[in-house]
Amino acid sequence: MQIKTTQLGHVAWCETTAQQLAPQDFAVDGWRDNNAVVGQSKGRYTTWFVKTANSDSSQTWVLRHYWRGGMMEKFSRDAYLYTGLKRTRAVAELTILETLYQEGFAVPRPIAANVERFGLWYRADIIIEHVAGANDLVAYLSHNSMTESQWYLLGETIAKFHQRGVYHADLNAKNILLAHGQFYLIDFDRGELRTPHPTWQQANLDRLLRSLKKEHAKLTTLQFSQQHWQQLLAGYQSVNPI
Known part of the structure; x- marks a missing residue:
């Protein structure tokens, strides 16, 4: 820099x-x-x-x-x-x-x-x-469903960030982008690179789950269910068991 x-x-x-x-x-x-x-x-x-x-x-x-x-x-x-x-x-x-x-x-x-x-x-x-062709997760799920493999991939992606020690202060559905089959994390304001630990990693996941549930409550056609979350967790655990 x-x-x-x-x-x-x-x-x-x-x-x-x-x-x-x-x-x-x-x-x-x-x-x-x-x-x-x-x-x-x-x-x-x-x-x-x-x-x-x-x-x-x-x-x-x-x-x-x-x-x-x-x-x-x-x-x-x-x-x-x-x-x-x-x-x-x-x-x-x-x-x-x-x-x-x-x-x-x-x-x-x-x-x-x-x-x-x-x-x-x-x-x-x-x-x-700007990430070309990207939609945030809320915008995408408002009009499309994700496959089981996509939810699994999202879990893997988050796990790799966590393994690196990336603490995202606001991991919510709008701070995840999907573009050309790849997931991106955005908005690292107040984020940190810290020692990996199950406590903050689980808190990150819990925040994301609350976000998805909140968005689904506002828009019931949002393509999200508990089964989707379990698919995400399976992908996460395959990389970073906590």
């Missing part, structure tokens, strides 16, 4: 990124002015999909600002206490993604992170490459 110091803070980018970025590249307004915004995803806040104009080939990137949630959102929507560059949410997430991407794990290619300091506080953004 390379880091450039700017007037306001720092821009970090990965070795796999062909170009250096400036703080203004993390603001959607500039992309919109160039007619380069090609989509958006609305959850609690909006994530933007932007098209680059590289001379070699264009790419679609995902631009995400870090917003607070929970009780702290009432005090500040996007300001975080600065305790060091590597501990900022953007650089920490970028670092995990770069490590996993270089090791061949199914994660989006990391591009860059932006950290802007003001006094004791900072705001941050991250850019990753």
Whole structure:
């Protein structure tokens, strides 16, 4: 990872990124002015999909600002206490993604992170490459069913992340993508690389199960059942028995 110091803070980018970025590249307004915004995803806040104009080939990137949630959102929507560059949410997430991407794990290619300091506080953004042709698990299961082998493969995929010590702070159905027969994990905000242990691994699985049940309760046509979960667990246990 390379880091450039700017007037306001720092821009970090990965070795796999062909170009250096400036703080203004993390603001959607500039992309919109160039007619380069090609989509958006609305959850609690909006994530933007932007098209680059590289001379070699264009790419679609995902631009995400870090917003607070929970009780702290009432005090500040996007300001975080600065305790060091590597501990900022953007650089920490970028670092995990770069490590996993270089090791061949199914994660989006990391591009860059932006950290802007003001006094004791900072705001941050991250850019990753869009996984072409991907649907999150909720969107996919809303219109399609997965085969037994696909549920098994999903379990194997999660188990391999866990074996590597990847703790995902929010392993839910919307943070799992399916593209061209492969599952990807996304959104590693507050994630960690830690020593593998059954306690946090089981907690990750429990969180995913609660997420799938919640989504099924909201949309009863969602193609998920307890049998599907048992197929996922079989795949998981084949790689990482806990």
